[in-house]
Structure formats: C-alpha cells, structure tokens
Amino acid sequence: MTRSSAPPSRPPALLTTALAALAAGLALAGGAAPAYAHGDLRSSNPADGATLAQPPAQVVLTFEEAPVELGAQVVVTGPDGVVSTGAPRVASADVVQDVQPSAPAGRYTVEWRVASDDGHPASGTLAFTAQAAAAGGSPSAAAPTPAATAAPAEAPRREPLIPSWGWIAAGVIAIVAAIRLNRRASALNKQQED
Known part of the structure; x- marks a missing residue:
C-alpha cells in the first residue's frame, strides 16, 4: 500500500465548525422570542x-x-x-x-x-x-x-413568522448534521492515516 505524503485535507472539520456555529445561532435565535x-x-x-x-x-x-x-x-x-x-x-x-x-x-x-x-x-x-x-x-x-x-383589556396575540417549534426543529437538525459530518470527517481522517 502506498502512502501519500500530502497532508490530509480538513474541509469536513471546517464545515463541522460552521454547522456547529449555525446550530448555536439557531438555538439562541429560537430562544429569544420576537418583542411584539x-x-x-x-x-x-x-x-x-x-x-x-x-x-x-x-x-x-x-x-x-x-x-x-x-x-x-x-x-x-x-x-x-x-x-x-x-x-x-x-x-x-x-x-x-x-x-x-x-x-x-x-x-x-x-x-x-x-x-x-x-x-x-x-x-x-x-x-x-x-x-x-x-x-x-x-x-x-x-x-x-x-x-x-380596573381590569385591563386582553391584548390580541400576534403569531411570529416562524413558530418556536420551527426554530427548535431547525436547531436539532443542524446539531445532528454537525455530529454526523464530524464522525464522517473523523472516519476519513482515520482511513487516510492507515
């Protein structure tokens, strides 16, 4: 088996970091309800x-x-x-x-x-x-x-453009995708080392 002298590429690790940052942003945005x-x-x-x-x-x-x-x-x-x-x-x-x-x-x-x-x-x-x-x-x-x-009137409720459950679902999907990509990148790196 011939080994390559080129260093292993790491775009998946960069992608994983970007996805993790996106997931964190979505989680923070989902937790902060719009001020209506x-x-x-x-x-x-x-x-x-x-x-x-x-x-x-x-x-x-x-x-x-x-x-x-x-x-x-x-x-x-x-x-x-x-x-x-x-x-x-x-x-x-x-x-x-x-x-x-x-x-x-x-x-x-x-x-x-x-x-x-x-x-x-x-x-x-x-x-x-x-x-x-x-x-x-x-x-x-x-x-x-x-x-x-004496009694205040009940204010009408406004619905946000994207409901809370939508933000939560998007955050979970992004986190799961980041974990899978990280595992795939680790497996590729391990294969390249062998």
Missing part, C-alpha cells in the same frame, strides 16, 4: 367585558408604546349601529375616541387598529355593556364607573 409587546393594548376604559351604568362619553385605549396617529382607527358600535364620532385622537400612549352623547343602552363593541412608530400594525376588539341610555350628552354623567377601569 410594543404595539399591544395594555388597558382600556371602559375595560373589556365591563358593565356600565350608561355609555361613556369616550373610549380610551392605552397601548404599551405610543402609536402613530396616521391610520389609527377606532369604531364603537352600539345596539343601533355606529356611535363613534370624529376621528380618534392620539395622546402619548392613549388613543381616545368620542362617543355620541345620545348613545342607547345595550351591548357595545370597540374595533381598533393602530400602528406603532416602527410600522407594526396591531388590531383588536373589545366589548362592554351599558345598562341605561346616555344622560343627554353630559360628559360627567356619561363617564364610566371606576369599577369599569
């Missing part, structure tokens, strides 16, 4: 599911970070149709939507859509109930009761 909280609804007044004595003069949505005013939409719908008036106003992290002063008793839904300053859209729906009609447009009479503001 910046555009989420933190609370609302009235709170989702609240029962009020009468409809509020306005609906206030408070977000984790200040949304941009351009494109903000809030539609308040009562038993007789839409009762929101005018465009929503953005004040810091709050979006305020006025409600008609003659709003009737019944169930109300609030549909909203805003965008954060980095462009991520957020939207959702909440509901509340008014036991009696509004008191003729008096803002102090139509204000929600303190009990209505």
